[in-house]
Amino acid sequence: MEQPLLSYNNIYKSYDQRSVLNNVSLVLEPGMVIGLLGKNGAGKTTLLRSALGLIAPDQGEIRVFGEPSDKLSAQSKAQIGYVPQQTFGYEGFKVADALALHRSFYPTWDLQLEAKWLKRFELATDAAINDLSIGQRQTLALIMAMAYHPKLLILDEPVASLDPIARREFMGDLFDLALDSGSGILFSSHITSDIERVASHIALIKDAELILIDELDVVRDTIRRVNFTEQNIDLSAYRVLNLQANSAIIYGYQGEPIPGALAINHLSLEQLFVELHG
Ligand SMILES: Nc1ncnc2c1ncn2[C@@H]1O[C@H](COP(=O)(O)OP(=O)(O)OP(=O)(O)O)[C@@H](O)[C@H]1O
Numbered sequence: 700m701e702q703p704l705l706s707y708n709n710i711y712k713s714y715d716q717r718s719v720l721n722n723v724s725l726v727l728e729p730g731m732v733i734g735l736l737g738k739n740g741a742g743k744t745t746l747l748r749s750a751l752g753l754i755a756p757d758q759g760e761i762r763v764f765g766e767p768s769d770k771l772s773a774q775s776k777a778q779i780g781y782v783p784q785q786t787f788g789y790e791g792f793k794v795a796d797a798l799a800l801h802r803s804f805y806p807t808w809d810l811q812l813e814a815k816w817l818k819r820f821e822l823a824t825d826a827a828i829n830d831l832s833i834g835q836r837q838t839l840a841l842i843m844a845m846a847y848h849p850k851l852l853i854l855d856e857p858v859a860s861l862d863p864i865a866r867r868e869f870m871g872d873l874f875d876l877a878l879d880s881g882s883g884i885l886f887s888s889h890i891t892s893d894i895e896r897v898a899s900h901i902a903l904i905k906d907a908e909l910i911l912i913d914e915l916d917v918v919r920d921t922i923r924r925v926n927f928t929e930q931n932i933d934l935s936a937y938r939v940l941n942l943q944a945n946s947a948i949i950y951g952y953q954g955e956p957i958p959g960a961l962a963i964n965h966l967s968l969e970q971l972f973v974e975l976h977g
Contacts, residue, residue: 702765703728704851704883705750710759712745719745720756721907727851729881732874734888734898734915736968738976741904743887744784747855750885751781763851777805780849782840782857794831794839795824805847813846816872820865834860841869845876852876854886858893866890870897891968901968905975910940911950922971923952924964932959941975948974 705727712720719742727733737743748754750761752769761768764775771779789797794817802808817824820838822831831839837860844852852873858866873884874897888894894901894915901918903911911918925934926946934957937949948971957963966974 701729703762704764705885706760706762707746707750708760708762710746710749710756710761712742712749712754712756718907720749723759723904723907723909725902725909725912727883727885729850729883730878731900732884732886732898733900733902733912734886734894735902735904736888736891736894736972737904738889738972742907743904744855746904747853747885747887748783750853751779777847778850780844780847780852780854782837782844782854784855789828792828793824794822794826794828797828797839798824798843801843802846807847809846809848812848813842816842816846819868834862834865837861838865838869845872848876848880848882850880850882852882852884852886854884856887856889859888859890866893867896873897891972895968903972903975910975918950918971919968921950921952922966923949924962924966924970924974925949925957925960926962926964927959928961929959932957940971 703726707723707725710720710723711718723746725733735743735746745754749756750763750768752771755769763771764778766772766775792800798813822835822838828836837858841857844854858869861869870893873886876882898915900913901911901915902909924946928945934947934949937951939947939949941948948966952963
Protein backbone atom coordinates (compact mmCIF):
# COMPACT_ATOMS: atom_id res chain seq x y z
CA MET A 700 0.00 0.00 0.00
CA GLU A 701 1.16 3.51 -0.76
CA GLN A 702 2.31 5.57 2.18
CA PRO A 703 -0.36 8.02 3.34
CA LEU A 704 0.40 11.65 2.62
CA LEU A 705 -0.93 12.61 6.01
CA SER A 706 -2.10 10.64 9.00
CA TYR A 707 -3.56 11.72 12.31
CA ASN A 708 -3.51 9.06 14.98
CA ASN A 709 -5.64 9.53 18.11
CA ILE A 710 -5.11 13.27 18.40
CA TYR A 711 -6.13 15.17 21.51
CA LYS A 712 -5.85 18.91 22.00
CA SER A 713 -7.30 21.14 24.72
CA TYR A 714 -7.13 24.82 25.48
CA ASP A 715 -7.72 25.83 29.09
CA GLN A 716 -9.09 22.34 29.82
CA ARG A 717 -11.60 22.67 27.00
CA SER A 718 -11.30 19.88 24.49
CA VAL A 719 -10.81 21.12 20.92
CA LEU A 720 -9.77 17.82 19.33
CA ASN A 721 -10.89 14.63 20.98
CA ASN A 722 -9.35 11.37 19.78
CA VAL A 723 -9.24 12.34 16.10
CA SER A 724 -7.83 9.85 13.59
CA LEU A 725 -7.75 10.51 9.87
CA VAL A 726 -5.71 9.28 6.91
CA LEU A 727 -5.20 11.13 3.63
CA GLU A 728 -4.03 8.92 0.76
CA PRO A 729 -2.85 10.12 -2.67
CA GLY A 730 -5.79 11.09 -4.88
CA MET A 731 -8.09 11.83 -1.94
CA VAL A 732 -9.81 15.19 -1.55
CA ILE A 733 -11.17 15.36 1.98
CA GLY A 734 -13.67 18.10 2.74
CA LEU A 735 -13.63 18.91 6.44
CA LEU A 736 -17.01 20.19 7.53
CA GLY A 737 -17.81 21.64 10.92
CA LYS A 738 -19.36 24.72 12.41
CA ASN A 739 -17.45 27.70 13.77
CA GLY A 740 -15.12 26.67 16.55
CA ALA A 741 -15.46 22.94 15.84
CA GLY A 742 -11.67 22.48 15.68
CA LYS A 743 -11.03 22.52 11.92
CA THR A 744 -8.22 25.10 11.90
CA THR A 745 -6.59 23.42 14.88
CA LEU A 746 -6.60 20.12 13.01
CA LEU A 747 -5.18 21.65 9.82
CA ARG A 748 -2.49 23.69 11.54
CA SER A 749 -1.35 20.75 13.61
CA ALA A 750 -0.51 18.88 10.39
CA LEU A 751 2.01 21.60 9.63
CA GLY A 752 3.63 21.45 13.04
CA LEU A 753 2.21 24.91 13.87
CA ILE A 754 0.17 23.50 16.75
CA ALA A 755 1.40 20.66 18.94
CA PRO A 756 -1.26 18.14 19.95
CA ASP A 757 -1.39 17.14 23.64
CA GLN A 758 -1.50 13.47 22.67
CA GLY A 759 -1.32 11.40 19.53
CA GLU A 760 0.85 11.32 16.46
CA ILE A 761 0.70 13.19 13.16
CA ARG A 762 2.79 12.09 10.20
CA VAL A 763 3.31 13.89 6.90
CA PHE A 764 4.93 11.81 4.15
CA GLY A 765 5.84 9.41 6.94
CA GLU A 766 7.71 12.05 8.99
CA PRO A 767 6.53 13.43 12.34
CA SER A 768 4.75 16.71 11.62
CA ASP A 769 6.82 18.66 14.15
CA LYS A 770 10.11 17.50 12.59
CA LEU A 771 9.44 17.88 8.89
CA SER A 772 12.46 17.96 6.60
CA ALA A 773 12.91 20.95 4.28
CA GLN A 774 12.28 18.60 1.36
CA SER A 775 8.89 17.59 2.76
CA LYS A 776 7.95 21.17 3.58
CA ALA A 777 8.58 22.11 -0.06
CA GLN A 778 5.94 19.57 -1.08
CA ILE A 779 3.17 21.04 1.04
CA GLY A 780 0.86 23.80 -0.10
CA TYR A 781 -0.98 25.65 2.66
CA VAL A 782 -3.50 28.45 2.51
CA PRO A 783 -4.48 29.70 5.96
CA GLN A 784 -7.83 31.24 6.74
CA GLN A 785 -6.31 34.65 6.93
CA THR A 786 -3.86 35.48 4.24
CA PHE A 787 -1.44 37.32 3.56
CA GLY A 788 2.18 38.49 3.64
CA TYR A 789 3.81 40.42 0.87
CA GLU A 790 2.30 43.76 1.95
CA GLY A 791 3.91 46.56 -0.05
CA PHE A 792 4.68 44.25 -2.98
CA LYS A 793 3.13 44.22 -6.41
CA VAL A 794 1.55 40.96 -7.50
CA ALA A 795 4.34 40.22 -10.01
CA ASP A 796 7.10 40.80 -7.44
CA ALA A 797 5.36 38.73 -4.78
CA LEU A 798 4.96 35.88 -7.25
CA ALA A 799 8.59 36.14 -8.35
CA LEU A 800 9.82 35.91 -4.78
CA HIS A 801 7.46 33.11 -3.89
CA ARG A 802 8.31 31.19 -7.06
CA SER A 803 12.00 31.29 -6.26
CA PHE A 804 11.46 28.89 -3.32
CA TYR A 805 9.92 26.18 -5.50
CA PRO A 806 11.88 24.44 -8.24
CA THR A 807 8.73 22.70 -9.49
CA TRP A 808 6.83 25.96 -10.05
CA ASP A 809 4.54 25.74 -13.09
CA LEU A 810 4.69 29.07 -14.94
CA GLN A 811 1.97 28.05 -17.38
CA LEU A 812 -0.39 27.21 -14.57
CA GLU A 813 0.39 30.52 -12.90
CA ALA A 814 -0.29 32.43 -16.13
CA LYS A 815 -3.50 30.50 -16.74
CA TRP A 816 -4.88 31.25 -13.30
CA LEU A 817 -3.82 34.89 -13.30
CA LYS A 818 -5.69 35.32 -16.57
CA ARG A 819 -8.71 33.34 -15.60
CA PHE A 820 -9.15 35.22 -12.34
CA GLU A 821 -8.26 38.55 -13.90
CA LEU A 822 -5.49 39.33 -11.46
CA ALA A 823 -3.35 42.20 -12.76
CA THR A 824 0.33 41.55 -12.09
CA ASP A 825 1.06 45.27 -11.68
CA ALA A 826 -1.56 45.65 -8.92
CA ALA A 827 -0.31 46.38 -5.41
CA ILE A 828 -1.08 43.60 -2.91
CA ASN A 829 -2.42 46.24 -0.50
CA ASP A 830 -5.04 47.27 -3.05
CA LEU A 831 -6.37 43.77 -3.70
CA SER A 832 -9.82 42.84 -2.48
CA ILE A 833 -10.08 40.01 0.06
CA GLY A 834 -11.26 37.66 -2.69
CA GLN A 835 -8.34 38.65 -4.95
CA ARG A 836 -5.90 38.07 -2.12
CA GLN A 837 -7.40 34.67 -1.53
CA THR A 838 -7.07 33.87 -5.23
CA LEU A 839 -3.42 34.87 -5.21
CA ALA A 840 -2.80 32.82 -2.07
CA LEU A 841 -4.33 29.80 -3.79
CA ILE A 842 -2.15 30.29 -6.86
CA MET A 843 0.89 30.55 -4.61
CA ALA A 844 -0.05 27.34 -2.83
CA MET A 845 -0.95 25.33 -5.90
CA ALA A 846 1.33 26.37 -8.77
CA TYR A 847 4.23 24.18 -7.64
CA HIS A 848 2.07 21.04 -7.67
CA PRO A 849 2.42 20.23 -3.99
CA LYS A 850 1.90 16.62 -3.01
CA LEU A 851 -0.14 17.70 -0.02
CA LEU A 852 -2.46 20.67 -0.09
CA ILE A 853 -3.99 21.98 3.13
CA LEU A 854 -6.57 24.69 2.69
CA ASP A 855 -8.45 26.42 5.48
CA GLU A 856 -11.72 27.67 4.00
CA PRO A 857 -9.92 28.33 0.74
CA VAL A 858 -12.69 29.84 -1.29
CA ALA A 859 -14.94 31.49 1.29
CA SER A 860 -14.29 34.97 -0.13
CA LEU A 861 -14.50 34.05 -3.80
CA ASP A 862 -17.57 34.67 -5.91
CA PRO A 863 -19.51 31.58 -7.01
CA ILE A 864 -17.92 31.42 -10.47
CA ALA A 865 -14.36 31.71 -9.18
CA ARG A 866 -15.21 29.20 -6.45
CA ARG A 867 -16.52 26.70 -8.92
CA GLU A 868 -13.47 27.03 -11.18
CA PHE A 869 -10.98 26.80 -8.38
CA MET A 870 -12.67 23.83 -6.85
CA GLY A 871 -12.56 22.10 -10.23
CA ASP A 872 -8.84 22.82 -10.49
CA LEU A 873 -8.27 21.49 -7.01
CA PHE A 874 -9.83 18.21 -7.92
CA ASP A 875 -7.90 17.93 -11.20
CA LEU A 876 -4.68 18.67 -9.38
CA ALA A 877 -5.25 15.84 -6.94
CA LEU A 878 -6.25 13.33 -9.57
CA ASP A 879 -3.52 14.23 -12.08
CA SER A 880 -0.54 14.15 -9.84
CA GLY A 881 -1.41 11.73 -7.05
CA SER A 882 -1.60 14.61 -4.62
CA GLY A 883 -3.98 14.75 -1.70
CA ILE A 884 -6.04 17.64 -0.44
CA LEU A 885 -7.50 18.36 2.97
CA PHE A 886 -9.69 21.44 2.99
CA SER A 887 -12.14 22.91 5.44
CA SER A 888 -15.34 24.60 4.37
CA HIS A 889 -18.73 25.66 5.61
CA ILE A 890 -20.06 25.53 2.08
CA THR A 891 -21.62 22.10 1.73
CA SER A 892 -22.20 22.52 -2.03
CA ASP A 893 -18.45 23.05 -2.56
CA ILE A 894 -17.69 19.90 -0.63
CA GLU A 895 -20.31 17.99 -2.61
CA ARG A 896 -18.84 19.23 -5.88
CA VAL A 897 -15.22 18.27 -5.39
CA ALA A 898 -14.55 16.14 -2.34
CA SER A 899 -13.98 12.42 -2.66
CA HIS A 900 -14.38 12.07 1.11
CA ILE A 901 -16.07 14.01 3.82
CA ALA A 902 -14.93 14.40 7.39
CA LEU A 903 -17.52 15.80 9.74
CA ILE A 904 -16.27 17.34 12.94
CA LYS A 905 -18.61 18.18 15.77
CA ASP A 906 -17.77 19.27 19.29
CA ALA A 907 -14.09 18.35 18.84
CA GLU A 908 -14.87 14.86 17.56
CA LEU A 909 -14.64 13.45 14.07
CA ILE A 910 -18.08 11.90 13.97
CA LEU A 911 -17.94 10.75 10.37
CA ILE A 912 -15.22 10.14 7.79
CA ASP A 913 -16.06 8.26 4.64
CA GLU A 914 -16.43 8.46 0.89
CA LEU A 915 -18.87 11.17 -0.05
CA ASP A 916 -20.92 8.77 -2.16
CA VAL A 917 -21.26 6.33 0.73
CA VAL A 918 -22.36 9.13 3.03
CA ARG A 919 -24.88 10.38 0.48
CA ASP A 920 -26.22 6.88 -0.19
CA THR A 921 -26.51 5.55 3.35
CA ILE A 922 -27.49 8.51 5.51
CA ARG A 923 -31.20 8.69 6.35
CA ARG A 924 -33.54 10.46 8.72
CA VAL A 925 -35.89 7.94 10.34
CA ASN A 926 -39.14 9.10 11.89
CA PHE A 927 -40.93 6.94 14.44
CA THR A 928 -43.39 7.10 17.30
CA GLU A 929 -42.15 4.26 19.44
CA GLN A 930 -39.14 4.79 21.60
CA ASN A 931 -38.19 1.12 21.34
CA ILE A 932 -37.41 1.18 17.62
CA ASP A 933 -34.35 -0.96 17.01
CA LEU A 934 -31.61 1.03 15.21
CA SER A 935 -28.73 -1.08 16.48
CA ALA A 936 -27.81 -2.15 12.93
CA TYR A 937 -26.79 1.44 12.16
CA ARG A 938 -24.56 4.16 13.45
CA VAL A 939 -26.91 6.65 15.04
CA LEU A 940 -25.50 10.15 14.53
CA ASN A 941 -28.34 11.97 16.23
CA LEU A 942 -31.28 10.73 18.28
CA GLN A 943 -34.36 12.82 19.05
CA ALA A 944 -37.68 11.83 20.65
CA ASN A 945 -39.30 10.90 17.34
CA SER A 946 -36.50 10.84 14.82
CA ALA A 947 -32.93 9.75 14.33
CA ILE A 948 -30.19 10.27 11.77
CA ILE A 949 -28.67 6.94 10.88
CA TYR A 950 -25.65 5.95 8.85
CA GLY A 951 -25.20 2.67 6.98
CA TYR A 952 -28.74 2.27 5.64
CA GLN A 953 -28.99 -0.16 2.69
CA GLY A 954 -32.64 0.12 1.63
CA GLU A 955 -34.17 -2.46 3.97
CA PRO A 956 -37.42 -1.90 5.89
CA ILE A 957 -37.02 -0.80 9.51
CA PRO A 958 -39.84 -2.14 11.71
CA GLY A 959 -41.58 0.74 13.50
CA ALA A 960 -40.31 3.46 11.14
CA LEU A 961 -42.95 5.90 9.91
CA ALA A 962 -40.69 7.42 7.28
CA ILE A 963 -37.13 6.91 6.06
CA ASN A 964 -35.85 9.92 4.13
CA HIS A 965 -32.69 10.92 2.31
CA LEU A 966 -30.78 13.91 3.66
CA SER A 967 -28.65 16.30 1.66
CA LEU A 968 -25.29 17.20 3.13
CA GLU A 969 -26.67 20.58 4.10
CA GLN A 970 -29.70 19.04 5.82
CA LEU A 971 -27.41 16.62 7.63
CA PHE A 972 -25.21 19.46 8.82
CA VAL A 973 -28.15 21.57 9.96
CA GLU A 974 -29.93 18.71 11.69
CA LEU A 975 -26.80 17.56 13.50
CA HIS A 976 -26.34 21.04 14.88
CA GLY A 977 -30.00 21.85 15.42
N1 LIG B 1 -4.64 29.53 20.95
C1 LIG B 1 -5.85 29.27 21.44
N2 LIG B 1 -6.13 29.46 22.74
C2 LIG B 1 -7.34 29.17 23.27
N3 LIG B 1 -8.37 28.70 22.54
C3 LIG B 1 -8.17 28.48 21.24
C4 LIG B 1 -6.90 28.75 20.62
N4 LIG B 1 -7.00 28.42 19.31
C5 LIG B 1 -8.26 27.97 19.12
N5 LIG B 1 -8.94 27.99 20.27
C6 LIG B 1 -10.33 27.56 20.45
O1 LIG B 1 -10.45 26.24 19.94
C7 LIG B 1 -11.71 26.05 19.32
C8 LIG B 1 -11.50 25.55 17.91
O2 LIG B 1 -10.92 26.56 17.13
P1 LIG B 1 -10.63 26.37 15.58
O3 LIG B 1 -10.02 27.64 15.09
O4 LIG B 1 -9.85 25.12 15.39
O5 LIG B 1 -12.12 26.18 15.02
P2 LIG B 1 -12.65 26.16 13.52
O6 LIG B 1 -13.47 24.91 13.39
O7 LIG B 1 -11.53 26.32 12.56
O8 LIG B 1 -13.60 27.42 13.48
P3 LIG B 1 -13.97 28.45 12.28
O9 LIG B 1 -14.86 27.69 11.36
O10 LIG B 1 -14.70 29.54 12.99
O11 LIG B 1 -12.70 28.89 11.66
C9 LIG B 1 -12.42 27.40 19.37
O12 LIG B 1 -13.33 27.38 20.43
C10 LIG B 1 -11.31 28.39 19.64
O13 LIG B 1 -11.77 29.48 20.39
